[in-house]
Amino acid sequence: MKKLIFLLSILFLAVSVEKVAAGPAYFENPGQGMFQCHADNNINSDYMKGGGLIVRWDQLQPKNNNELDQTALNSLTNSLKSKKKHYLHFMIYGMTKERIYPPWLNLYDSDSANDQIGVIRDSEGIFPQPWDSRYQEKLGRFLTLLGTALKNAGVTQNIEYLEPAAGGYWASTHLWIPENDLKTWAVAAGCQPTDWSCLGVKYTAGVNGVLEKYLSAFPDNAVMVIGGSCRYSTCSYAGFNSMVAKYGMRVMIKSAGLGHRDSSCGVRYYLQPLCGGDSPITKCGDEPWGSSVACHGAERGFDPALGCGYYQTLLYALSTEKISYYCLYDREIGCQEIEDGRKIDDVNREVAEKLGAQITLLSANLNGNEKNVGSDLTIDFRFGNNGLTTLIAPLKQGIKWVPSSYKLFLEFVKNGQVALYQEFAINPPTTSWVPANFNKEVSFSVSLNVSEYLGGANQNSRIEYKLYTGLTDPSGEKNRFAFKNSGQNNDLANRRYLISDSFTVLGQGVPTSTPGAPTNTPRPTDGSPTQTSVPPSTCPADKPSRSLGNANCDSSVDNDDFTIWKSEFLKKTDTVKADFNGNNIVNGVDFMIWWKNRQ
Structure with a gap:
């Protein structure tokens, strides 16, 4: 009975991990797709490849040790076992009233002498100094624990990419902030209050160091760096090209701000040279600044009255920027409201039909x-x-x-x-x-x-x-x-x-x-x-056929064949001996063939 329960649990893993397309497979192609921004509560539409999962350091590592909280880890792992893909959005940045850092860092004490890492306290919140070696070491330890745990759970292949907290505002490389706050950052970096060039050098090195921690902890995944600029060009992050030169397509870039009510409607022209033409170096993504007027009202975001309508902005921006990834806010997904004669949800589908290569x-x-x-x-x-x-x-x-x-x-x-x-x-x-x-x-x-x-x-x-x-x-x-x-x-x-x-x-x-x-x-x-x-070679005539689940072509279909299937299914080996139906893929269908014919 225990053996049966174990085998059934493995079958459950196979069925739950194996991706089953809810709609046309081209919506789920590798390296591109439509996602829900920072959430996954509304991803059932067939054009949605998946959603974003918030990752919080304080919840996953509440104590200063080498253990993760199992409740928080199980919740994250279970979400990654769904049929849809996810990206991981790391919520490790200031600008929030929530206490998002582990309590053992002591960042919320009034006495800054108790800080366990270098901190910047400006008018908007509390920020780790991205260049601080103590911060990078502690962040790296947490990321390594998490990456190892998710790999052991067999779910890293369901992670589309990581969206790291790079070091600036909103988890991005953005430092377009009030000048007094920028002076605070410069002083924290050991620069003169208005030495923006000095800040830029320190900030770039810090962001690159942070990104290295993510890439080291998740060696099988790519990161999506959210772009941004500084109020002064000399203090802007300038390390993206060097990271791409080292890691290639493991480092992607996303613009966040499409639909912004400015003269460009949030279109970022710097993306095209990276992801367009016949020599692209990586993949690009985009994210809206806010929801459409049609689905949310005139609070913010796409507004046709201001020349930044939903359809016209999306199609122009994505074709200009050469986008492979785009995310939608909850209000837009499935929205049946009409703008300029088109349903918002029809526009979503049209965009999904054009993302990346089709x-x-x-x-x-x-x-x-x-x-x-x-x-x-x-x-x-x-x-x-x-x-x-x-x-x-x-x-x-x-x-x-x-x-x-x-x-x-x-x-x-x-x-x-x-x-x-x-x-x-x-x-x-x-x-x-x-x-x-x-x-x-x-x-x-x-x-x-x-x-x-x-x-x-x-x-x-x-x-x-x-x-x-x-x-x-x-x-x-x-x-x-x-x-x-x-x-x-x-x-x-x-x-x-x-x-x-x-x-x-x-x-x-x-x-x-x-x-x-x-x-x-x-x-x-x-x-x-x-x-x-x-x-796949047939077994000798006096042995059970490989098509019956006999992976090692011995005298019986047994647990030895299951062991081969499990190893190949979890990609621990690159053979396909357990490809019992001959489609060059080892998956849950092959498991069922073995299960039906086992002795």
Whole structure:
């Protein structure tokens, strides 16, 4: 009975952690999407990728030790086990009447001599000095505890990104504050009261040091730095480019203030050089300054009477700034009020349909649907991008994620099982698929030699396959990019798209169970395969089939096979022995196959 309860608990983990799309998969594509700002109470609309979770240091580490509060940690962990993605918003900054710092820091004592870290007390609140080594050490300890706990809970893959408290106002790099407050910051930095250049150097070094703590504690996640400026240009944060040079796409940037009632309506033109053109270095996000007049009244935010209407500002700003991420306030999500003839919620969906890259497979033409083993197959592809940005993916090289192109894959499928999987370099690379006015078309071809593993038992064999294609990440993590194509013949759940319903291979092949069988070696041509995979090998004839859950191909389907499934499902190994249904993914479906056939 205890074993059954344990196995059922693992099944619950598989079902709860595995992401299930509530709507079109392209709303959940990696590296982009629509989120609720700083909350997750209204993320059920299918165009919402997820929400923000507030992370409070005082609640998670109420005592000065190496332990986290289990109640607060469990609450955060359970939220991250939902079907939607989340970003973590770290509430570690001043400008609030709430006591948001751990009590053991003694920041709320009237005697500043008891402070455990360097503090700035200005007219707006209490701020840690971002350059203070004691603050960075204590913050780093907390972040490391949290990052380790969330990784052990198996939920870090459900974190879209971290939104760190970088060191300025509103958790951003913002220091556009009254001059007297700015003087307070300068003096705290050891500068003369109006030496803004001195403050800028100290502040930049401090913010970079803080960001390093987040990146070290969460090595598998990216951070989204909220941009901002200082009242004087020489004291503005100037370290973003150096952080991107070191960490690549692990460091992203967000503007907070769209819809602000100024001459630009909050549009930030500095984002485009970072995330636009054919050489983007990272991803950009945006956040509104306030809600729309239509859904909230004339308090603040988007106001068409002032030239900053909801629809016109969003579409202009996001296309100008080349945005991949955007967040909405609760009032806008699902709002049916009308502004300028459009429902606010319809505008939200239109924006979600354009965020980042939006890829459609326009055509795929084969130079024949019947080929002999060893003959050449060429496929001419035509793709469209009607999004805001080019299509980039991180190539993970240690601590740095290098902006790179996606790869194209082909899957030859027979009776629902993948017989052969191949990946191809794309020329022109997806990093150059730059849309103009929400439109870009690209064409390229791939060529391959029809593998002997697709052949039959003899020279007269005719084996029919369904042939699918798609895009996958360059780091080998099987993060597939969903197209906007629909249609019942496409396998949308696995993000693969049918290009031939009946591709026939003629001639004799080799047994897939042959020990040490060589892989198919493609010819080195443009668009040639960069990686060729033999299908998951079948087990010997006298052993239970791999399709029954026999991961190690021994004499039984048992707990040893479950152990392999668990390790691959939690990504502790990069093998796919437990891919029992042949879709090149190890997930809860494979667990159910094992569970049904276990002995």
